[in-house]
Each structure stands twice: as C-alpha cells, then as structure tokens.
Amino acid sequence: MRDRLEDLSLAGPGILLLALAFILPIVEMLRLSFVGTDGSVTVEHFVRFLSDPYYLGVVWRTIYLSILITAICAAVGFPLAYVMARVSPQLRLWLIVLVILPLMTSVVVRTFGWMVLLGRGGLIPVVLWKLGLAGRNFTLMHTEAAIVIGMVQVLLPFTTLSILGVIMKIDRRLEEAARTMGASFLATMCNVVLPLAMPGILAGSLLAFTLSVSSFITPSLLGGVRLPVVAGSIYESATKTLEWNFAAAQSVILLVGVLIVLMPYIRLSERRHG
Amino acid sequence: MVKGVPEWLKVLSWIFVALTLTFVLGPLVVVAGVSVSESQFIAFPPTGFSLRWFNAIFESNAYVQALLTSLRLAFAVTVTATVIGAGAAIALHRRRLPGTAALAGLFLSPLILPSIIFAIGLLMLWSASVGAVSFPALWIGHTVIAIPYVVRTTLAVLADSDPFLEEAARTMGAGRWQRIIYVVLPQCAPGLAAGAFFAFNISFDEAVIALFLRTPDLVTLPIQIYNQLEFSPDPTVAAVSTLMMGLTVLLIAVIDRLLGIQRFVGN
DSSP, rough: OOOHHHHHHHHHHHHHHHIIIIHHHOOOHHHHBBBBBSSSSHHHHHHHHOOOOOHHHHHHHHHHEEEEEHHHHHHHHHHHHHHHHHHHHHHHHHHHHHHHHHSSHHHHHHHHHHHHHHSSSSSHHHHHTTTTSOTOOOOOSHHHHHHHHHHHHHHHHHHHHHHHHHHHOOHHHHHHHHHHHHOOOOHHHOOOOOOOOHHHHHHHHHHHHHHHHHHOHHHHHHTTTTTHHHHHHHHHHIIIIIOOOHHHHHHHHHHHHHHHHHHHHHHHHHHHHH | OOOOOOHHHHHHHHHHHHHHHHHHHHHHHHHHHTTTTTTTSSSSOOOOOOOOHHHHHOOOHHHHHHHHHHHHHHHHHHHHHHHHHHHHHHHHHHTTTTTHHHHHHHGGGTTTHHHHHHHHHHHHHHHHHHOOOHHHHHHHHHHHHHHHHHHHHHHHHHHHHOOOOHHHHHHTTTOOOHHHHIIHHHHHHHHHHEEEHHHHHHHHHOOOOHHHOOOTBBBOHHHHHHHHHHHHOHHHHHHHHHHHHHHHHHHHHHHHHHOGGGGGGTT
C-alpha cells in the first residue's frame, strides 16, 4: 500500500498535468464544437462543414495528397531501411544520424529550404528550364507537387526508422535459407523480407498518414491560399475569421478521422509489445 | 555460402541511398548556403561569402526578442518536462500502480495526437478559464508534448538497469526517498539527460502550438521565421535558420553520446 502511495506521488504531477492540460483541452474542444452561435446545443457546424462543396473539396485534397505522400514514403522508406539494416553498424549510425537530422530540424526551416529550391528562379525550376522542360518563369511554388515534395521530406524519416526497427529483427538466416534453396535476390526480397517487414511498413505508413492529414505549416507555405488542406482550414477559422465553434467542429472531424486510421496502428504496436 | 547481392544491384542501391539523402538533406544545405551569401536577395547557389546576415540578426530587435523568448521557454520546458517525466517513468517502470498499461498510454499519447488538435483545444480552454494567452500557456503546452520523450528515454535506460540495486539499498536500511535520490535517479541519469535535450529541442523548434498561442508579445523564433516566410523572406531568415540547425546538430551529438541514437529506431 505504501509502495503504491510512493509511486502515485511520483507519477501524480504528470497525471494531474495531463488531465488538466491535455485531456481537458480536448474535452473543451468537443464541447465547443456542439455549441451554436446563440449558445444552444447544435450540430450546425458539422452540417455546415460536411454539406459545403468547398470544404468537401478541402477534405478530398487532404486525403488524396496524404495517400500519395504516404505511398511515396513507404516505397522509398522500405529499400532505404533495408540498405541501412544491412550495412556495418558504424555506417548505419551515420545513416541514422543523417536521416534524423531533418526530423529534428524545425518545420519552418525545412519548408524555407523548399521555398528557395522550388520558387521562381530557384534551383529546380531553373534546371527544368535549362533542360527545356519548363518555361522561363516556371515555378513549383503553390502547386500540389510542392506540398507532396515538402511533406515527403518531413515524413520519410518516420517511415524509414519504423521499417528499420522491424527489419533489424528479421533473422538473416531466413534470407540465406531462401538463397540456398535457389531463390534470386529479388525473389527473396519479395517473398521473405517484404512480408516479414510488413508490420513495420504498415505502422510507419499509418503514422505518416495521420501526421500528413493533420499538418498545415508545410502545406500552407508551399501550397499557398489557393490549395487549402483541412488543418489549414482549421487555422483560418480559429485565427483569421475567429469562428471558434466552427474550428472546433473541424478539429473533431479531423480527430475522428485520425483515430479511425490509428486504431490498427495501436493494435499493431500492442501486438508487438505484448 | 550463397553469393550475396549481385554487383549491379549494390551499385544501384548506393545511388538510391545517395539520391534519397540528397533529397532529405538538400533543403537544409540550401538554407545554410543562402545564409552565407553576399547577395541582398535569397539566392542559391550563393554568390560570394559573407557573415553579414548573421550580424543583421543580432541588430534586429524582433529576432533578438524572439530568440530570448524561445530560450527562456525551452529552458523552462526542459526543467518541468524532465522533473515530471522522471517521476512518471520511475512509477511506470515499477509497474506497481493499478492500470500501469493505461497510464503508460496516457503519458505517451501526446506523441500521436496531432498537435494542431491539442493546440486549438489548449487555446480554447485557456481563453475560457484563464483569460488571454501568455507565457505560462505556452510553457504548459510544450511541457505536455515534451513529457513523452523524457518518459521514453528514461524507461529505456531503466529497462537495462539492475533491479537488485534498489533491493540492496532497502536491505541496508535506506528510506524510500533515499533510495530514489541515491539509487534510482543515478540509474536514470543518462536517460533523463537525453530526454532533457529532446525536450529542449522540441520546445525550441515547435511551431504549431506556438502559432496558435502567439500574441504580439509572445513570438518564438520559429514563429518569427514563419511570419517572415509568409510575407517577405530575406537572407536573415536563412541565417536564423542556420543557427537553429547548428543547435540541432549539437543536441543530436550530445544525445548520441549519452544514450546512443540507435536506441530510438523502430519506436
């Protein structure tokens, strides 16, 4: 009993802080999303969002861009993680550091780098122009391509590290056995490594997807006002037009969407730990 | 032994890794390049070499104020997140509290909840119950999102620690708090230190919560950069960004020394 009391006093400040400053804000957001302009209980904000073609377009753009971003991250992250798992520990450490570096850099800094590279007169449009693939004043800024490029850079480290964790645990003798039995390298990859790495690929992809649908600094700076995503729309409503209840309702919709996607992720990680 | 990977595939995979790393690190190199350019305008590749934009930061009142705000905030967050996270991690590691699994989930949940949802909830709750947002609101918000990192690094270190040390201290007559201060905390030290550096990095770089909770008097460095990017970026943005990246590199090196960066793979 006294042991429990001791542990409770150790964890107590944290539990109290998270209850008051983490759970309660979410509850408050839920409550406000059901409060109408006249103070009554209503679902008008949800109806407004879900029945307006403009907002449905925003939702659709958010979803298909996120699917595209996630797919690219998984397709690039898997081979990258495989190579990282099979090099010497010394080299692996360096590769991990290089992959983590952008992950720990502020999102505004990374996005600024892309603004320089993709904007008018930036390196990429100029190279495309010199190659005869684009016009002189070509810019990639304020395009969906810019959003995808910027977001893949942000999320690739997440997917790669989560796949790497799983590949590192694969017994290498399984690969050797497949090769001794006559399977080619590519056949071994497809029939042995890929299926065994699937939990990591799935977990990494789900994480990337939820981070992608809820991010707005990179999409709003690279995509501009003409290509709003859901999180950007929440920011607009909360800080520019000051419709807090409407912003809360949009956040609830985003939260529900994220939770639906996260369920399998939580299941997956529970199975891995349990 | 079968012949390993075909030679052409090895070459191909190294080209692939090089291209991917270029893609991931390219924007950071570009920012650093712009910061040392002599040109008045943002230009890459840079023309000439000059450190005048770094000088310009320290002559700009807005940047200096933002830098001071960010440093003050990051130090405050580091202290609170480390103290609160340490207690939580020790209690979670002992598994004596009922519902330890659920508690662990609670302490790690700020990691998976999108920060925009947390930020807007905190803004609404603070405005409704406290009033205008101020430094403490941002301090609390960043502490909440930094705690999971401290909990995680400390739990990782505790998992490898010797459970009999505390038992030995108990048989030798050490009291509860003596055991925590002289036995458990020293065992946690590398994890706590790594967690503290993570907390500092998160608070110093975080932009979403800081954007929602900003006031004219409460602008952190990332938000100052964001404001510049929305309107008129000039090479001083690159110089500030380069300083921030330098700090990140330093923190990664320290965390690796303390704990080994490989530990964080796959989490």
